[in-house]
Each structure stands twice: as C-alpha cells, then as structure tokens.
Amino acid sequence: MRQPIVRTCALALLLALVAPGCATRGRKILVDDNIARLKRDIEKVQFAVGSTKRLMARARGKQYLAGLYYRLAELYIEQARYFYLIALERQKLAAKKKGVPASSAVVSVQTRMLKNLAISTFKRLLALFPDYEDAPKVRFFIGHELRELGDYEKMISTYEELIEKHPGSNYRLEALLVLGDHFFDKANLDAAERYYARVLTGKESHVHAMARYKLAWCKLNRGDCAGALKLFEAAVDAATRLGGTSTDSQGKQINLQREALVDLVYCYTDKRKWENSIQYFRARGQSKPIYLAALRKLANRYYIKQKWPASALIHRELLRLEPSAEDAVEYGERLYDSLVKGKLFTNADSDVLALLTVVRLLPQNLALSSSDRKKIGAAYEKYTRFLATQAHEQANRSRERDELLRAAAAYRAYLRAFGDHEKADLIRGNLAEVNYATGKYLDAAAGYEAISRRQKGKEREDSIYTAVVAYDKALRSPKDLSRLDTVLARSGLRRAGRRYLRLFPRAAKGKEIKFNIARTFFDAGDFEEAIPLLKAFVEEFTQQRDATVAAHLVLDAYRTMDDFRGLIAAGKAFGKTRGLGDATFRSEVAAIVKGAENQLLSSETIKAGTGRGGDLEAIARKYKGTALGGAALVNAFVAADNARDAPKMFSIGEQIIENYPANKEAPKILSAMAKIAMDTFQFERGAKYLEQSGKRQRGADAATVYLAAAEVRAGLGQRDRARRDLAQALAAGAGANAADTAVKVVELDLDARDWNAAQQTLGRLATAGVSNGTLDYFAGYAALRSGDLAQAASKLQSAAASGDKTARAAAQYYLAEASFSAFQQQGLATDLAQLGASLQRKLGLMEQVKAQFAKAASVGDATWTVAALNRLSVVAGEGARSLEEAQLPGSVPPAVQQQIRTALNRSAGQMRSEAKEALKQCVKVVRKLQVMSAAAKACLKSKTTDVDPQKRKLAKDLSSDTPPDVADLRKQLAKNPGRVDLITRLARAYLAVKNAHAARVVASKGLENKPNSAKLLNILGVASAMLGDPQAALENFSKALTSEPNYDFARANKARVLKRYGYKKEAAAERKRLSNPSISRDEPEVL
C-alpha cells in the first residue's frame, strides 16, 4: 500500500512544478508597439487625406466643398498629432535607455509641417468661403495651431480678428480666455486681467467660472486677497452651477470647483473668521473629497500660522470625517499639539472622540509596524486621558454644568476605548464624580458601585455609601427617570445597601441605608417586602426620629393594601412600643388605628350587606372586649337586620347585651330585637327585650318601651308583669298615652277580681295624671267591689260624665247598682206613724234606681243596655215584692189594713207589669242586636239575673303554657313572617295548650297579613270565647263564615255560642247548615 501513495505524491509534486511553465506568458506591452500603432494610424489618416483630396477634386463648385476643406485641415492636425506622439515615445525610449528623465520638449519636423498645412488649408477655406458658417471655429483652430507652433504674434492677431469679427460666437470668449492666459503666463497681469474682464462682461457661459478663477489668481498675485477671495468664491459658485469639470486654455481637464475651493484657503485664513470655517467649506464642498481637500489645506495653513483653536477645529473635523489611517495619525498629532499648546480643553468630549478615531484606525495602518502601532496607541491613551482629566479640572474650577457634561462624555469615550487599561478605574471614579456633580445620579451610582469592587478599606466604604446615596438621589427625582431607570435605581440601591451592611455591619450609616432599602420597596408598591423591613427598622432604631417615619410608612402600607387588620395590629404594637415617638406620634397612631377600625368595619359591613363575605363576627371574636369588637357586633347585627335574618339577629344581639352591656347602641338593638321577635311571633321574647331596652333608657324613651312591653304582657295575659311594666312606664314619665295600655292592664286585674292590684295600678295612674272614662269606671268599679262606696260613687260619676260610651253606660249601671243596694237596704217601718214615710223613701229610692238603670240603658251600649233593662226588671220585681211583703203594724184596724194592703198590692201589680215590660224591652234589644251576655241570656228566658256584667266568664282550663314543638315553626316564621298557614298553625298550637291569650295575639297579628282568613278569624273567636268575650267570639265566627261559608268549624262554634247564650233557634239553624254535623270537639279550634 505504501508504494502507490509515494508515487501519487511524487506525481502531484511534478505536476505542480511543471504546471506554471505550461501557462501562457503575459505579453509585455512595448514602446515599439505604440510607435507602430501610431504609424499605422498615420497611414490611415494619410489614406483619408488622399480620399478627401479626391473628393475635393470632384466637388468643385459644390456647397459641401467647404466642409471637405475643413475635414482636410482636421486630418492634417490629427496626422501632426500622431507624429508628435511618435516623437514623444522615441524621446521617452531614448531617455529610458540613457537612464535620465524624459524631457517635455519634443521636436518633430513632420508635426510642424503638417500643422502649417492645416493652417494654410483653414486659411484657404476662409478665403474661398468668407461666409462659411463655422468661420469662428476655423479661426479659433488657426489661433490654436499657431500657439502650438509658438507663433504667438500671429496667434494674437488671429484671435483678435476672431474677437472682432465674431462678437456673438462662443469661440470669442474662448479666444479671450486663451489670450488672458497667454498674458498671465507672460506675467503681463494688466493685459491678462483685461482679457479676463472682457469675458466676464459677456453673458454667463461655461467659460465664466474659469475666467473668474484666473482673474482671482491675478488678484492673488497682486496681493489683493479680498478681491481674490470674492472671485474664487464666485468661481466655486459658478462651477457648482455648471457642474462637472472645466477645460483650461491649454485643453487640460480640471475640477474647477475643487481647485477654486482649495486655492481660496490661503486668502480665507487671512480674511475670514476661523470659527465659521467648517460651515463655510461644508457649504461649498459639494463632495467629500473636495471638502476634505479644502480642509486639509486649511488645517495645514492654520497649523503653520499657529492659530491653535482654528487648527484644533479643522483637525477635529478632519478626524471626524474618517480620513485614511495614515492621515489620521498626522491629524491626531496635530490636533493634540494644537489643544495642548492652545490649552484648549473645553471640547474634550469631541477631542477625545476625534483622537480615538486614530486609535480605531490604527489596525488599518499597514505602513506602521506592530510595535509602532502599540506605541501610538499608548500615546493616544495618554493624550485622551490627559485631555479628559484636564477638562474635568477646568470644569471643577468653573463649576459650569456644560463643561462637566463634556468632561463626562470624554471620560465615557476614554473608557469605551481603554476600559481595560490600568488607569481606567481612576477614570471611572472621575466619571462617577462628574455624573454625581451633574445630577446623573443613576450613572454616578453605577460608577461608584463598579469601582468599589476594586477598592479596599475606607475607600471602598465611601464608594459603596456614595453609590447608595446617588441611587437614593436618583430616586428622589422620578421625573428624570424612565420606568426602567427607576427599577434599576431601586435594585441598585438595595444591592449596594446590602453590600454595605454585609461589609460594614457596625457602621453608623447603616441606619440610613436600611431606611432607604425599605423605602425602595415601599415606593415600588411592594408592601409585602416593605412592611417587615420597616418594622425591623422601628425595632432596631426605636428611639430615633426616623423610627416614627418608618412606623408611619408601615401604617400607610397596610392602609394602601386595605389590610386594616394588619394596620390595627401594627398601630397598637407601635402605640405600646416604649420610646417610640412622642405623645403627638402616639395620638396620631391612635387616630389612625381608630380610623382603620372604622374602615375595617365599614368594608366588612359593606361586604356583609352585599353578600360578598364580610365576617364581622370573626372581627368581634378577634377583638372581643374592645370597642372595635363591640362595633363589629353592632354592624353584624345591623347587617343581619337588613337581611331579615332573625336567628342571627338574636344570636348577635344576645352577644352584645352579654359582652357589651354598656354599649350605647344596646337599647336600640334590644328594641330592634323586640320588633323582630314580635314580627316572628315570639311575643314573650319581644317583651323581654323591650323590658331590657327600657332598663337602659331614661325618660320618654324608656316610657315608650315599657309601655310597649306592658301592652304585650297584657295581650299575653301576664298581668303581674304587665302591671310592673306599666308601673315602670309611669315612673319614667309616661303620660296620657299610657291610658290605653293601662286599660288593658287593669282589665286583667278586674277579670282576676284582684281589686287591690287594680286599685294600686289605678292609684299610680291617677298620681301620674293618666285618666280617661274607662279608667275612671274601672276605679269606681274596683272601689265598689272593695266596699269603698264613696270612692266608687265619685269615680263612677266621673266616668258617667265622660265621653266614652261604654264607660259611661257601665258607670251609670254601677251607680244604679249602688242605689239599688241602698234601696234594698231601705226597710219599711213597723210603726204605723212612720210606715208611710218609710214607704215613701223606699219608693223614692226605687224611682231613683229605675231612673239610673234607665239612664244606663239609654246610653246605647248594647251589652250595658241589656244588663240595665234586666236590672230594671229586677228593681221593679224587688219593689213589688217589697210592697207585697210589707208587714203592717198590728195596731192598725183590719179594715184599714185591708185598704192599705189593697193599695200596696195595686202598686205592686203595677211594678210587676213594669218588670215584665222591662224584660220584654230587653228581649227586643237582645234579639235585635244579638247580644251575648248573661243578662241577654236571662232576658231571652224572660228571667232576671244577678250576674255582674263586668265579670267575665273565663274558661276554666286557661293556661299560659308555650306549646311544644313550635321551635321549627318559629324558625320558619322567622324566615317567612307573612305565611298565614304557619301563623295559623302557631295560633292553633296555642289553643291546643289552652293559652287563649297568646292564641288571640297570634291570630290578631296574622289577620294583619290576611284580614279575611277564616281559620284565623275562627281561632280568634275561640280565644275570645275562652277569655269571656262571647260577643267578640260571635263576631269573628260570623266574619269567618262570610269569608268562607263552608267552614264548618266556625259555623259549629257560632252555633255553640248562640246556643250557650240562649239563641236556640239561631243555633239550630246554624247547625243545620253544617256539612259535617259530627265535628269533634277535640279539635282545639272547636269550642
């Protein structure tokens, strides 16, 4: 395997060596070739000359003959040129062989001869064709050839002829220019100026720019810089307008714009201000090369003149324009030289940038060796460092902000180029200082932070601390910072601050740094971070002034987060912290905490109200025993009230009463609880709350509440409690409005035949000035029953004179009863002498009683009318009986006795008739008004009765029990207090346990929701009947049947009441209408 590889390699090497030899060698262009080519050209032209001549021979007399002449002259000129070029090539060749430079002077006989031939041909043309249209051109060419032949005299005369004969031709201006140049070359400036000036008098043309340029040089040569400058400027402007290049009088192409601009530099430096030079040349230099060429000359000129500011300006501009690497070094040196010599450090930023261009271009400068490049780079590091620091020093002296900013820019430029240099940290420090001084705190802070990493000891501490301060200052001017800057500044402060704390944990400045770190989080809205830091700050520096600021920030943070619980806890903790702030601070914190408590309550109450949570009870639990806890419970109570959540209201209300008995809202809460209890049919509970509310109030408020409680108690038949509540109301100042309640309370005592209790209450009422007809009647009645007849008479008379019909009737009735007692007690004398008088008195009393009962009957109250009529019958009967049973004295003769007895019997008979008539009248009224009372019942039986109408016949088995198993019913009612079915069930339950009072109250309240509910009306009727009010019972049963005619319970009850009070027919009629006659009496709502 090895041999083939070696062979292949050898072959490849051989091919590589041979291959170049096989390639076609490039042909060397020799001078001989040029000469040969020129000779061939001459032959071609010679052929053309011959052809032209043959044509001319054939074209005699033809119009185009002039053109052939012209063409022939041109061919001669062309041929002459070829000969000239041949001579030139040969001269170059000879000079090369000799090794000397080729001379520009070339001698060619053929050329001269051919040129002369051309001139003579042109002249023959003009002679043969004097009106030839291109005559100016022909003359110009003649002049041109003469000039080349060195025959200047003839040339001048030829051009003068042209100028004279062809004033409108462009060749005239060309001729003038050539003549001007001729004299300029001859140093005949006057003549030259004349010719140039003649050009300028003509219409603006392509030669004007050149004429001005030449004329400017004339002026320059004369030392008239101002004039020269104007003409150069005009030449530049004209050349700019024309564009492109111009041709001089010798036919050489030149860029007139460039030449004029460069040439005017000399005069510019003398006549114009250097400060405007950049603008001046930039405006006129149409391209970068032209501008650069002018600047280059200008820089050189100023540098030579040692005009340092100008030199620096132009060199700076040159470097800015990215010159070649080689030029850059020169410009850089000169710039630095100018700056240092002129002590020009105010534009250090631009200068450093310009000098750094040199450094940047150094790698491209192949003319320099590597070591030279390094040396130059090192030099420029020093240059730029020197310039920047000089600028900084100067700015420090002047304290001018602009100068400081330039120094900062110079430092930054330096650091971009030499960031790794050993001196760079020094410059960074300087830069940070400048940034700080100019208010660029963020940059300053970053700078200090960066240099601190390379420092040690005190320097490092100062740098880190200054960085923190700078970050802080940056953050204090938020308008100057973008959002990113703000974030950077905050994170920078935290970073630098923590570094400081880590490196210098015992330093006194730690306090300030900690505060600022915490503050950055606060300002950024990152309260979760800020709060613990600020709290820690307060803990550590409790007794220092900033601690109170930190504490306030903590509270602010909590408030901003709407974390009122946190705020309260922190505020209270601050309030308890010993040594933290003064009394003012503590009062401020207390006010804040108070406000937070209110806000917490408000927010939670709003939430609770909108169903979005809001755990006020949790707050109450947490702050139990405090004002906040109490207020939370009150608000929770209000929320529950708004939500009609009765169980919650009771639960919260009980908590308030138990834990905050002195809460000023307690009475209102108790009243509200009472109302809700009433609304949910928990009357006894309601009365209890009212009593508790009354205990916490004074004056009219207490009186109102106690009166309400008394009313409820009375309704429930709880006469002791009702009496007590009424007494409390009166003691609290209840006035006339207590009368109605008092009637109900006293009525209970009267029903219970408890005259003492009734009189006690009535005595209190009288002391309190509470009275009305009914109360007077009750007082009279009670006094009557307890044997105090005088009091009874007094009160009954008052009642009888009152406006209350029932009271008036009743009072009148019992006044009559008192008289009736007197009548009954009035006996007849057994002594004949006194018999007449005693009889007369008795009959008088009887008339009085009758009159009083008649008066009672006439008041118009059905019950009392019936009772009075029945009593009238009794009185008449009693009168008759008295007369009939009168014992006559035995001493009276029998005949007289008979006469007297007859007279008495007659009178007794009349009285019996009156008694019957009264009963008839009573029956009539009873039938008419369907009165339900014992008297009515007696009347219907044509009997009299002794039953006291005021005495009610209560059911024997009445109780005040609460029915079992109504808790759930109550809960349901609490949620739906308007549900009649539930109310009916509750009322029925009360009836079932014979609590007629409660049943009546429940049914009455239920009827407020549904006034025509047959079931409730029936229950109300049953309760009324049980409580001894058959009239009301009948009325309710009737109403129930009106509402629901087929309601058997009501009908059966009605029948039973009717029957019980003697209405047998009516009762039978009602029973007949029963759809189910066998109604069980076990049902509670059946009597």
Next chain:
Amino acid sequence: MSAPQHAHHLFCLALLTLCGCGTGSLSHTIDADKLSEASRQGQIVAFDAENAVVVALNQLDAAREALSELSVQKRRAERRLRRARKKGGEREQVARAYERYIEARIELQQTNIIGRKLGVLSARANAELAKALVLAREGLLGSRAELRKFRDQAREWSRRLRRHRKIVSKGQARVEKHERRYWKARARYVSASGDHNNEMWLD
C-alpha cells in the same frame, strides 16, 4: 396536631367545600339557543349577569398570581434556612419560623384560590338563575319547578361559599399566629446576638 398537619386539614376541608356535593360544576344551565329566543331586553339582563362571572374569574386569576409570588418567597425562605442551618442556634430558629410563616401564607392562598373557584361557580349559578328568571318572565322556561331548580342551585353554591369563608378565616388566623412567632423568634435572636442584619436585611 402539628402546624403543617393542621394546615393540611384546612386545605382538605376547603377542597371538600369545593367538591362537597358531587362535581364542582353546575347541574342546571340555560342553553344559549334558548336564551336567544328571549327578548333583547331579557338578553341584556342575562349578559349583565354574566359580568359577575368575569369579575369572579379576575379574582381567581389574581389569587393564582399571588400564589406564584408566594412561591418566590418560599424559595427565599428555604435559602435563608439553608444558610442559617450552617450557623445553627437561634438564627436557624428564626429562619425556620419564617419558612413556616410563608408556608402558612401559601396554604391560605391555596384555600383562597379554592374560595375563588367557588366564587366563580356561585357567580355562574347566579347568572344561570338570572337567565332562568328572564326565560320564566317571558314564558319560555316551562314549569315553576324548573325555576326552583335554578334557585336551589344558586342558593347551594352561595351556601358553600359562605361555609368556605369560615375556613379562610381560620387560615388567616393561622398566618397571623405564625407571623407573631416569627417576630418573636427574631426578637430573641437579635437580643441574643445583637445582629439586626441577618435574617432580615441580608437576604
């Protein structure tokens, strides 16, 4: 029961609230096609009710975001604990207390998120009820029993939400307890070492 166990129980309790009665979604919804039969005014009412769902969803997003922020704090707490372990003593206890405090906050936030999910479902149930009411008013729903289903559904989610709030309240109390413990531990450490910087300023 230890603190983490307690927290775990709270979280489980919260989860049970969410999933309490079967699935965590609505049983009764109104079909969009059916709603399109309603009047324009009715549709506006229904769409208005949907706003509450959007609000609830926003709150859920905010809660999730807060949880992710807390996870950053959790990592920091772990870092602090690792560092403090090397020193041992009171400093480790401070770091441990801090970690527990953050854990309690995370648990609370997780519970909050469940609450927010319940809030979304409750809001949806209310929105469906609002739609059902619109349809019922316009005679498009059918029987009254149908409407009752929506009422019951809304009531049930509302009830679960209320129940969940109590769990959140417990979690809040737990966070406060751990925060207090952390500050106490730190106070002990500071008084013993005089070092105010570590475990606070030098994170």
